[in-house]
Structures are given as C-alpha cells and as structure tokens.
Amino acid sequence: MEKSYRTGKLVNKVLHGVDLDIESGEFVAIVGPSGSGKSTLLHALGGLDRDYSGTLEVDGRDLHKLSDVELSDYRNREVGFVFQAFNLLQHLSCRENVALPAQFARGDDIPSPEQAAERAAEMLGRVGLEDKIDALPNTLSGGQKQRVAIARALFSRPRLMLCDEPTGNLDSKMGNQILGLFRNLNEEDGITVLIVTHDPRISEIAPRTIRVEDGQLFDAAKGDAPPEDEPEDEPEDEPEASEAAAR
Ligand code: ADP
Numbered sequence: 001m002e003k004s005y006r007t008g009k010l011v012n013k014v015l016h017g018v019d020l021d022i023e024s025g026e027f028v029a030i031v032g033p034s035g036s037g038k039s040t041l042l043h044a045l046g047g048l049d050r051d052y053s054g055t056l057e058v059d060g061r062d063l064h065k066l067s068d069v070e071l072s073d074y075r076n077r078e079v080g081f082v083f084q085a086f087n088l089l090q091h092l093s094c095r096e097n098v099a100l101p102a103q104f105a106r107g108d109d110i111p112s113p114e115q116a117a118e119r120a121a122e123m124l125g126r127v128g129l130e131d132k133i134d135a136l137p138n139t140l141s142g143g144q145k146q147r148v149a150i151a152r153a154l155f156s157r158p159r160l161m162l163c164d165e166p167t168g169n170l171d172s173k174m175g176n177q178i179l180g181l182f183r184n185l186n187e188e189d190g191i192t193v194l195i196v197t198h199d200p201r202i203s204e205i206a207p208r209t210i211r212v213e214d215g216q217l218f219d220a221a222k223g224d225a226p227p228e229d230e231p232e233d234e235p236e237d238e239p240e241a242s243e244a245a246a247r
C-alpha cells in the first residue's frame with residue numbers, strides 16, 4: 001500500500017508502496033523513528049483511514065471494497081485499539097468505560113445492558129482489575145488505566161489488537177505488566193497483536209519486529225536484517241564443505 005498526506009498543495013508521501021503479510025496469531029512489534037508512518041500504517045489496518053492506495057486484505061477481504069457500514073463493523077467487532085493516551089471517560093466507572101463499545105454494536109451484536117455489564121466485568125477480570133469495577137478512572141494508576149483501556153478493546157472479542165505506543169506513558173514496572181498482558185492475550189487467546197513501540201523491551205520479546213523507515217518496511221523475520229547477523233543461527237558443527245554443497 002501507498003499513503004500520502006495532502007496539505008494544501010503539499011504532498012507528503014509517507015508509505016512508499018509497502019508490502020507486508022501477517023499471519024493470524026502473530027505478535028509483531030513495529031518500530032521506527034518518529035514520523036516514519038507507524039501510526040499511519042496502524043490506522044489503515046484498523047479501518048480508521050481508507051485514504052490510501054493499494055490493497056489491505058484482512059481474512060481475504062479487501063478493506064477498500066467494504067462499504068462504510070461493513071468497515072465500521074470490521075472496526076467494532078474485529079479490531080481492538082489501544083493507544084498511548086488511555087482515552088477513558090473520567091465520569092464513567094471502569095465497568096462503564098469497558099462497556100462503551102456496546103454503544104456501537106448493531107443488529108444481532110447488540111447486548112442487553114445486563115449482558116454488557118457482565119461482559120465488561122469479565123474483561124476487567126481478564127486484565128486483573130476485578131476489584132476496580134466501580135472505580136472512577138482518576139483513582140487508578142497509569143498501568144491500571146491502560147489495563148481498563150485494554151479491557152475495553154477486548155469487549156467485542158476482537159481477533160486483532162492494534163496498539164500504538166501502549167507503554168509510552170508508563171514506568172518500566174507498569175510497562176512490563178502491560179507487556180505481559182499482551183503476551184497472554186496472544187498466547188492464551190490467540191489474538192493477533194501488533195504493537196507500535198519505542199520500547200526496546202517489546203521489540204526484544206516480540207517474535208517478529210518490523211521496522212518502518214524512509215517509507216519502507218524492513219522485516220527482520222524475512223531476512224532483511226544485515227547479513228552479518230545471520231551466522232549466529234548456524235549449527236555449531238560446521239558441515240563438511242561437500243555436504244554443504246550437496247544441499
Ligand atoms: P509515526 O507514528 O511513525 O510517528 P505518523 O504515521 O504519525 O508517524 O506520521 C507519518 C508522517 O505523516 C509524519 O510526517 C506526519 O507529520 C504525517 N502525518 C500524520 N498524520 C497526518 C495528518 N492527519 N495530516 C497530515 N500529515 C500527517
């Protein structure tokens with residue numbers, strides 16, 4: 001896909017025809033300098049922005065070809081968003097914040113108020129905040145606020161979590177807790193997790209890291225890493241030259 005922003009007559013080309021495949025169930029860190037287009041990529045993947053060229057396919061569906069209603073269903077049902085700023089409504093309890101996505105449900109998906117409250121409590125339990133159901137956000141620590149935001153992102157039981165600098169406002173201890181939570185959601189619940197981050201801990205534990213730079217994507221898992229990094233993966237016993245040649 002390709003993405004440019006137009007401001008008046010100025011065209012700022014941000015993603016220059018990038019190509020990326022992500023399998024269901026992957027845990028991927030997206031790194032790169034500020035302004036390189038990481039958030040832009042995440043917004044397009046999440047159906048928040050459809051002003052790009054090229055194709056983004058999720059489960060075989062071309063996001064460009066979805067109607068506005070289908071795209072908003074995709075956003076609401078299949079994608080959970082987590083941002084650096086927790087974006088909680090201060091006058092609502094944790095449970096009410098987590099149940100907010102129920103407001104955007106349509107058709108068969110609309111839960112009754114009781115179902116929504118029950119599911120919100122379930123999701124708060126999933127993030128370890130069962131004792132904060134009735135608390136107001138401003139009584140929570142930063143890490144707890146982010147966990148409420150994650151519970152809200154989980155409310156619609158998404159298969160894909162898109163997280164934009166989720167530990168950016170947290171100290172390292174709280175950042176680690178949030179990171180552990182994302183790992184559990186990925187490993188135990190099979191949720192595909194994409195995390196845009198400057199946090200070296202995340203890129204260290206992520207099985208796959210994609211770097212965005214100069215409008216391009218570099219995927220370490222695909223061997224785009226500098227070749228001098230590779231011999232470390234070779235078996236310790238060097239095969240005979242003839243054996244190697246035969247392979
Ligand atoms: P990152 O998340 O990697 O820091 P962004 O995706 O936010 O980068 O931004 C990439 C580039 O696009 C930057 O040059 C930024 O200024 C520009 N940009 C981002 N959003 C907009 C917008 N809504 N309008 C115009 N330019 C934008």
Ligand code: MG
Pocket residue numbers: 038039040164
């Ligand atoms: Mg960004």
